[in-house]
Amino acid sequence: MAISDVGITFLGGLGEVGRNCTCIEIDGKLLLIDFGVMFPDVTMPGVDVILPDNVWLKERSADIVGLIVTHGHEDHLGGVTHLLREFEVPLYGSELTMGLAQHKVREARLESRTSFQVVADGDRLDIGPFDVEVLPITHSVPQSLCVVLHTDQGVIVHTGDFKLDSDPIDGRLTAMERLAEIQQDSGVRLLMADSTNADKPGWSSSESTIGETFKRLFPAWAGRRLIVSCFASHLHRVQQICDVAISQGRTIFPLGRSMVNNVRIAKELGVLDLPDRSVDSIDKLNEYDPEDVCIICTGSQGEANAALSLLARGNHPDFSLTSSDVVLLSSHPIPGNELPVYRVINRLTRMGCEVVHDGYEHVHTTGHAQREELHHLYRTVLPEWYVPIEGEHRMLRRNADVAIEAGHVEDRSIVASDGDQLILDDEGLRISGRIPAPYRYIDGLLDDLSPELLEDRRKLGEGGFVHVTVVLNLEDGLLGHPEISTLGWVDAERSVQVLAELEVQVAEAVASALDEQKDIASIERVIRRATGRFVGNRTRRRPPISATVILVD
Ligand SMILES: [Zn+2]
Known part of the structure; x- marks a missing residue:
């Protein structure tokens, strides 16, 4: 062979x-x-x-x-x-x-x-x-x-x-x-x-060393509600959190879609050893005293729509945090996620929660x-x-x-x-x-968004958008003023002067273009160019610009 x-x-x-x-x-x-x-x-x-x-x-x-x-x-x-x-x-x-x-x-x-x-x-x-x-x-x-x-x-x-x-x-x-x-x-x-x-x-430290930290930290939080965030797939971490919380007489409330799903799947497969009597769903939270609760949730990477971010913004539909709560992030920001993670930590801190993270405690490996x-x-x-x-x-x-x-x-x-x-x-x-x-x-x-489309989105995000509409007649030229619409470029109410100057620039460009150009596409190009030049000079920004010429007899 x-x-x-x-x-x-x-x-x-x-x-x-x-x-x-x-x-x-x-x-x-x-x-x-x-x-x-x-x-x-x-x-x-x-x-x-x-x-x-x-x-x-x-x-x-x-x-x-x-x-x-x-x-x-x-x-x-x-x-x-x-x-x-x-x-x-x-x-x-x-x-x-x-x-x-x-x-x-x-x-x-x-x-x-x-x-x-x-x-x-x-x-x-x-x-x-x-x-x-x-x-x-x-x-x-x-x-x-x-x-x-x-x-x-x-x-x-x-x-x-x-x-x-x-x-x-x-x-x-x-x-x-x-x-x-x-x-x-x-x-x-x-x-x-x-x-x-x-x-x-x-050499990285063993996952089991994190459980030792939990055993040391959790007793100090007795009497207070506990909210712990970690990756929903990190089931050995979930196990260790649950073990210590349950030993304190707390009931576990999984929160966040992937946490709820993963805990269920892992329980079914025997990967997670969690007695049914020690778990409840978040809609029963009000039936428990705060000291009997351990909420385990998603959002440890500062993801905008995950449970912890919603709680930090006070937007969670199920409950609100209070200043007596303890929030533990059993995680480390993935490179690039530092900013959203610290934003969540800052919001939680401002709410008065005690926030514990791996910056100063060994709560993640x-x-x-x-x-x-x-x-x-x-x-x-x-x-x-x-x-x-x-x-x-x-x-x-x-x-x-x-x-x-x-x-x-x-x-x-x-x-x-x-x-x-x-x-x-x-x-x-x-x-x-x-x-x-x-x-x-x-x-x-x-x-399959193209790189060009993403580039447009970036430019829109950085500089906003400008659109110019002119109405003209090939014999008489411009009818009325050019109409400038903007989104995210300048504050229209406070920039009346800038917009008036731009109208003048566009009107002049159209007038001189009409001496030579008689087709709409060429005139629109001239308008975009004149607008781009003005916008660049006045604001040092390069927002996408579009133009519409309406031709009337
Ligand atoms: Zn992996």
Whole structure:
């Protein structure tokens, strides 16, 4: 039988934190690892999420044999409904990951376009031509998987997101022994490893250390209502919060759509050990005394429409915070989210709440491996080739340095980017090509916003909008004054003088244009140009400008 080469195409996650997607190719078939979303920053007004590009996948749609989702975070799973709208793809993942995926897919009414294949730790399965082994790996969401591909070109290890937690809440340790065994049996040809924390020294602290902080802090808050915010997928954190709160005689109130859903799914699957008598729904809150309550809610990243932001603005439909409440953010801002998070903290503080966060208490730990953990993984796996994944370029570069520090041959680390295509064959690993992998912007029901449209939105946001209407007759010229309408450019009531000057400029431009130009499009162009010049000179702004010429006989 012919020896098959392995192709690897990165559609996302190499150059940003989010929209992770790696495509592995053997014998013309494609196996996707993760299909996540990325969340927009302030330069992307109105965008809900950003996805991996779909143009190349559409060309290859008949070749896709499956999607393995390494874990239940949105940046690995969140794009699945968008994927299924375009392609019919079976999904593979741990029980919890598939439970979370099934909920999303069912809500989007896309169940007929996929199947949910639950895999157990250590399973080895065939997906088309792929011989796949899934191993347990620790992270901040339970049941995360490391994907091991046994190929003609040797073993390929893809970590997904991971940290090396020596004391995980569920006792499910990373399969370091199995990785060492694979290394000894056959060696590892290629390791692709999480780069998120590659520039942080040392070893991350175990998730279980956070529970110790809760045990220390919670008794001091006896007699007061407690509101705790964390990622809804961070179910081991939820477990630890619930354990301490329940031991104080509190009842748990999940709040926020994803928290309510995830707690329900995790309870059903036995991932969350939470007695029914200790949980109630938020509409029963008034039946409890404040000291008997622990509300656990979404919004720890300052998301504008999440429960904690609504509470901080006093807009939550279910209840209002009071100055005797304690609010705990068991989280750390994702890079880029610092501003909205601190805005929420400031609002809560101004309300008089006691606000506790990871700036001064150990109420959060990362889910991503720091340098010593990456070193440890590297030394266990000892790959021939090393490709950092999952991170901005600075993180990928630092991750490549980890391997080099550990003795890796420098030119066997490849810092690749979104769109890069790699080939692993008898000669080794190399970048063999490149496909476009632009951000795919999704805005509500509008898919695929173009970069040009986003640029218009940015300009509107920065400078507002100016529209000029003139009525004219080709014989007599302008009839009446030009009419200027603006939105967000100047305050019309206080800028009468500016608008009057602009009217004069436009009238003069139209008059001189009419000496030479007789077609409407040319006159409109002249008006836009004259308006743009005036607006730029007077306000140093460049708002989009439009013009309408109404021709009358
Ligand atoms: Zn993750």
